[in-house]
Amino acid sequence: MRTIEIFDTTLRDGEQSPGVNLNTQEKVEIALQLERLGVTRIEAGFAAASPGDLRSVAEVARRVKHATVVSLARSTQNDIDKAYEALKDAKDACLHVFLATSPIHREYKLRMTKEQVIENAVAAVKHGKKYFSQIEFSAEDASRTEIEFLAEVAKAVIDAGATIFNIPDTVGYTTPKEYGNIFREMLVRVPGAEKIKLSCHCHDDLGMAVANSLAAIEGGATQVEGTINGIGERAGNVALEEVALALDTRKDIYQATTALNLQEIARTSKLVSRLTGMIIPGNKAVVGANAFAHESGIHQDGVLKHASTYEIIQAEKVGFKSKQLVMGKHSGRAAFKDKLNELGYTLEQAEIDKAFVAFKELCDKKKEVSDEDILALIDAKLVTESENETFKLETVQLAYGNTTVPTASVRLIKNDGTTIDEAAIGNGSVDSIYKAIDRATGEEVELVDYRIASVTHGQDALGEVFVRLQQGDIIVQGRGVSTDVLEASAFAYIRAINKIIEKRGEKLVVSAQ
Ligand SMILES: CC(=O)SCCNC(=O)CCNC(=O)[C@H](O)C(C)(C)COP(=O)(O)OP(=O)(O)OC[C@H]1O[C@@H](n2cnc3c(N)ncnc32)[C@H](O)[C@@H]1OP(=O)(O)O
Ligand SMILES: CC(C)C(=O)C(=O)O
Numbered sequence: 001m002r003t004i005e006i007f008d009t010t011l012r013d014g015e016q017s018p019g020v021n022l023n024t025q026e027k028v029e030i031a032l033q034l035e036r037l038g039v040t041r042i043e044a045g046f047a048a049a050s051p052g053d054l055r056s057v058a059e060v061a062r063r064v065k066h067a068t069v070v071s072l073a074r075s076t077q078n079d080i081d082k083a084y085e086a087l088k089d090a091k092d093a094c095l096h097v098f099l100a101t102s103p104i105h106r107e108y109k110l111r112m113t114k115e116q117v118i119e120n121a122v123a124a125v126k127h128g129k130k131y132f133s134q135i136e137f138s139a140e141d142a143s144r145t146e147i148e149f150l151a152e153v154a155k156a157v158i159d160a161g162a163t164i165f166n167i168p169d170t171v172g173y174t175t176p177k178e179y180g181n182i183f184r185e186m187l188v189r190v191p192g193a194e195k196i197k198l199s200c201h202c203h204d205d206l207g208m209a210v211a212n213s214l215a216a217i218e219g220g221a222t223q224v225e226g227t228i229n230g231i232g233e234r235a236g237n238v239a240l241e242e243v244a245l246a247l248d249t250r251k252d253i254y255q256a257t258t259a260l261n262l263q264e265i266a267r268t269s270k271l272v273s274r275l276t277g278m279i280i281p282g283n284k285a286v287v288g289a290n291a292f293a294h295e296s297g298i299h300q301d302g303v304l305k306h307a308s309t310y311e312i313i314q315a316e317k318v319g320f321k322s323k324q325l326v327m328g329k330h331s332g333r334a335a336f337k338d339k340l341n342e343l344g345y346t347l348e349q350a351e352i353d354k355a356f357v358a359f360k361e362l363c364d365k366k367k368e369v370s371d372e373d374i375l376a377l378i379d380a381k382l383v384t385e386s387e388n389e390t391f392k393l394e395t396v397q398l399a400y401g402n403t404t405v406p407t408a409s410v411r412l413i414k415n416d417g418t419t420i421d422e423a424a425i426g427n428g429s430v431d432s433i434y435k436a437i438d439r440a441t442g443e444e445v446e447l448v449d450y451r452i453a454s455v456t457h458g459q460d461a462l463g464e465v466f467v468r469l470q471q472g473d474i475i476v477q478g479r480g481v482s483t484d485v486l487e488a489s490a491f492a493y494i495r496a497i498n499k500i501i502e503k504r505g506e507k508l509v510v511s512a513q
């Protein structure tokens with residue numbers, strides 16, 4: 001039985017999902033959970049993309065202790081130097097350098113000949129070798145590359161010192177048979193290919209990412225790259241939990257497994273969904289709300305007689321469990337910390353202390369505090385207390401009647417200590433709050449998405465609001481949680497505005513460089 005290594009790129013390719021924008025603290029939380037899940041490599045970002053990305057990669061590198069931390073880099077000295085700057089404190093680091101190899105990318109995007117592609121790829125790997133012992137080289141758009149040329153590139157970068165050769169299906173174009181054969185061909189055509197790791201990286205544009213990844217494993221891939229919940233550019237990357245469960249369930253076919261702690265899958269999936277705002281469809285394989293639900297009578301009858309009639313995976317196997325630990329106003333710090341660990345958080349003491357205060361405040365508002373309440377509360381704390389908040393909501397008030405125009409007044413505190421009071425009327429309660437915030441912050445933004453959900457049930461349920469805002473080419477998401485949906489709406493909006501300000505600042509720094 002072979003063990004396939006798992007390369008998680010939720011924090012890099014996953015973050016390339018339109019509108020997804022994780023701050024450093026959110027990335028660290030996800031990285032620590034990925035480590036608990038047991039992934040081999042965590043691609044924390046693309047250090048050269050922005051100072052914020054570099055900071056996030058560096059912080060993940062500092063906090064992660066068991067997995068290898070990776071940064072993406074183009075085949076340029078500057079990108080590789082930035083990756084090193086971000087990864088230099090990592091316990092174990094890997095450079096991920098890439099260059100497209102397909103005729104389409106060579107001609108239209110890079111404007112390079114085959115010779116130039118090889119020259120640049122080799123120079124990049126050699127430059128990376130000055131800092132890193134582990135180097136992954138990705139031949140971007142490999143699945144649309146001439147097989148002879150792909151083999152030539154592989155040989156050249158392996159000779160230059162690459163330790164992992166990745167064969168991405170960048171645009172989700174390949175088919176299982178074709179993709180599996182590319183791996184077989186590499187093993188035949190490239191001397192030394194069997195001594196390094198061969199990696200697959202699939203996108204889901206035609207819905208074949210899992211099938212293609214499994215075909216790659218059959219063809220000789222030793223590493224699978226993907227994301228939690230399959231988030232990522234366009235239709236997303238392969239969902240790692242789906243590959244892991246396919247290998248586990250059909251060991252008889254694939255003769256391969258992963259070192260993942262499958263029981264951590266549910267927790268990881270929920271954390272990624274909450275922090276990215278990417279909602280998991282109910283019918284999603286392995287982690288969807290309906291994945292283990294049986295609706296029709298014949299199925300229910302079968303499952304009651306013997307679960308295996310209609311169940312090929314047990315919910316408990318991937319960590320869906322209904323352990324009842326009652327948390328309430330009489331719970332203390334120790335129980336709270338234990339609960340946080342159970343829910344997958346590894347917070348520092350100062351963060352636990354702050355979260356505990358918020359937990360006690362919530363206990364005063366709610367009779368029963370469920371796991372979902374605590375999760376929502378902690379996530380809200382993580383997002384609203386990041387170090388880069390320009391504005392904080394102090395108060396929001398609303399005058400509303402069904403025959404009057406809603407009027408909102410807000411008080412914001414700016415990070416320089418100034419207090420800003422503004423009021424505005426609007427078409428509805430939320431609209432008037434958002435107009436007042438626009439005035440107070442002086443930002444012109446477009447609200448492109450607004451979603452509201454109830455975290456738990458009952459009259460005192462926590463309300464969760466997701467907004468997506470756009471300013472020019474910057475799109476960000478913000479999330480707010482409160483027992484009051486109007487307050488949650490204000491939190492989410494201000495959070496998104498803070499992200500816009502942060503992004504804009506980073507763009508200015510990059511363009512000044
Ligand atoms: C398949 C993938 O997922 S690849 C990863 C994609 N992820 C991202 O692009 C997110 C981060 N990207 C960014 O922030 C920006 O694109 C940056 C900072 C990296 C670069 O920004 P800019 O300098 O403004 O360049 P821009 O994005 O417009 O164009 C990319 C340039 O890189 C070149 N390039 C693309 N891939 C590579 C590569 N692997 N190696 C070297 N150069 C490359 C392009 O040809 C283009 O060069 P040109 O401007 O000379 O034509
Ligand atoms: C950078 C590479 C590996 C990538 O994400 C792709 O080709 O899809």
Ligand SMILES: [Mg+2]
Pocket residue numbers: 013168170201203233237
């Ligand atoms: Mg990709």
